[in-house]
Amino acid sequence: MAAAALLSVLRRNRLLPLFETCHLRDRLFFSSSVDAAAVTVGGTLSPDPHFMVEYLVNSCGFSPSEAAKVSKPLAHLRSTEKPDAVLNFMRSQGLDGAGIRKMISSRPTYLCCNVEKNLAPKFQFLRDFGLSELGIVDAIQNNNAILGLNLHRSLVPKFEMWESLLGSREHVVRHFKKRTWFFNQSVEERILPNLKFLTDECGIPEERVSMIVRSSPQFISQKPEALRDLVVRTEELGIPRHSQMFLWILRFLLMVSKESFDAKVELLRSFGWSESEFLSVVKQSPGILSLSLEMLRRKMEFFINEVAYAPSFIADHSNLLQYSLEKRVIPRFRVFEMLNTKGLWTRQGKFLHFVKLSNTKFMEKIVLPYKEKVPELLDILRVAGASMEFARPVAVLIRITIGLIAPQAISEGYTHYV
Structure with missing residues (x-):
């Protein structure tokens, strides 16, 4: 279902065989727009190749040293027409000085974009998709790399892909506001192989996979070899693949390195838990894996020293460790x-x-x-x-x-x- 719908989206956009070349095409497309901007003559002209340093200081609030560094990819410019248009547009969209400086620092050539052809349509698409003005500003500030994506060949198909994967446009918007990084993940190298592995090899129903993906998109975006390692670690805990808890434990293990996991095992062992008690607790309350080592220690010490609970009692009522x-x-x-x-x-x-x-x-x-x-x-x-x-x-x-x-x-x- 989810995988089939995703395949349908990719085929509709003719992206399946060539999806991994999109990033390269985007860069070429973006570079072409930059070159076009570079040869445009208009606005304030200057024969001084270093005039952009002063421009960045006066127009954006960069320090002279920051401006000197940022201006290097802009050395070919002899006009402020494009930079003026980009800055005015970004300010009109609600980006403040700090947000604009962050955007320009990450990719100075944004100042060479064509506003009408390159930037404005992307902002309009995000509005049409359901993001508020403030949501768009937050998204751009969190990951302005999306401004470098080609609208029709990359940004739109990726939004449709995640809409299919997460189940609704609202879920995409909610995650996009928090973490736009998942738009940089490869579909053919990560997402599709992970979906096929979980559903075909592990035998996990797609509905169950979708539930995890909706709450944690990075789960399906990790490297396939990393996901396979997590499956091995979960099975070593005695959790069968058909168990309802299997995917949830996989999700929590994703957030815990092997070293951190082993340290927590040793900590709880020092409080008197047996290995079987620890495994039983993980099966019942996998959320304890996300607790920091220090917080886990403090909770165990309070329940043992203050409340006078025996370690075995805490193991039998492991939900106690979930409370603040x-x-x-x-x-x-x-x-x-x-x-x-x-x-x-x-x-x-x-x-x-x-x-x-x-x-x-x-x-x-x-x-x-x-x-x-x-x-x-x-x-x-x-x-x-x-x-x-x-x-x-x-x-x-x-x-x-x-x-x-x-x-x-x-x-x-x-x-x-x-």
């Missing part, structure tokens, strides 16, 4: 301690129950019943609120305390400020 330490675990544990100290929490519930509750349920069931007897709870959560996880519940609770909101507003799902 500062935003969730520590504040709730301090509330738990306070209520126990006051002798108010006499029920059989344990801290595990505390930490699993949603913010709203935690406020409703644990905090509100004791807000009069233990006003210190507000101080504990106000500090946590500064880190945003408790910001809204605490704000609502304060309004309840001073009588602006009825207490039942929490249980009724109150979500707005007064």
Whole structure:
């Protein structure tokens, strides 16, 4: 499905056999537009071959040393007509001075582009595809190399390819705003081989592959040999290819080097976990692989030293390691301690129950019943609120305390400020 649709897109654009030559053609096309701009006579003329240094300083805000470096590919220019047009256009599109300097520094010959034929159509295409004006500016600033792509032979087909692969135009726009780098990835050398490997050789349904790609496009864009190595590493953990968790563990392993993985194994072993416990935890909660070594250490130490959980208990309830330490675990544990100290929490519930509750349920069931007897709870959560996880519940609770909101507003799902 996804692979077939992708093949259809590539065939429709006649790109499948020649896709890898696009980059070279783009460079040739772009160079031709640069040469055309270079011979244009108009604007401010200067016989001084170094006049671009002064121009870059005065027009773009470069320092003299930066301008001298940037001006080298522009030494053939004798007119400011093209640079003036490019700068005026970029400013009209919302790019600020820093963004323009970054763009010119990465490729000075952008100043030789023909605005009407080369730049304006690309901005219009991005608008038509669904990006906002601000989204286009952010995308250009994150990766201005897309301005060097030929619109019809490269930019449009690549957008269509990712739309087919990700399932919707909205998904493409969302990822494009964050990471335009995936537009530089080779279709024939990376994406298609990876899709075929996962679906044909590993037997993974395309729908499942698409789910991973939508959340992590770099997963399908990695080198095929790297993906095969990840599959081997995952199977060594005892995860069969037909397992529902297989792809998710592959995704997390992509973010963790072999050295980092081994270091985490050794760390958890030092806390008393057996190898079988570690493998069991990875199968249940692969997200712990994305934790830094230091954060993993801090969480284990807190649960063992402060909460007095045995390492085996943590392994059996590995979702504990997924919660934020500062935003969730520590504040709730301090509330738990306070209520126990006051002798108010006499029920059989344990801290595990505390930490699993949603913010709203935690406020409703644990905090509100004791807000009069233990006003210190507000101080504990106000500090946590500064880190945003408790910001809204605490704000609502304060309004309840001073009588602006009825207490039942929490249980009724109150979500707005007064």
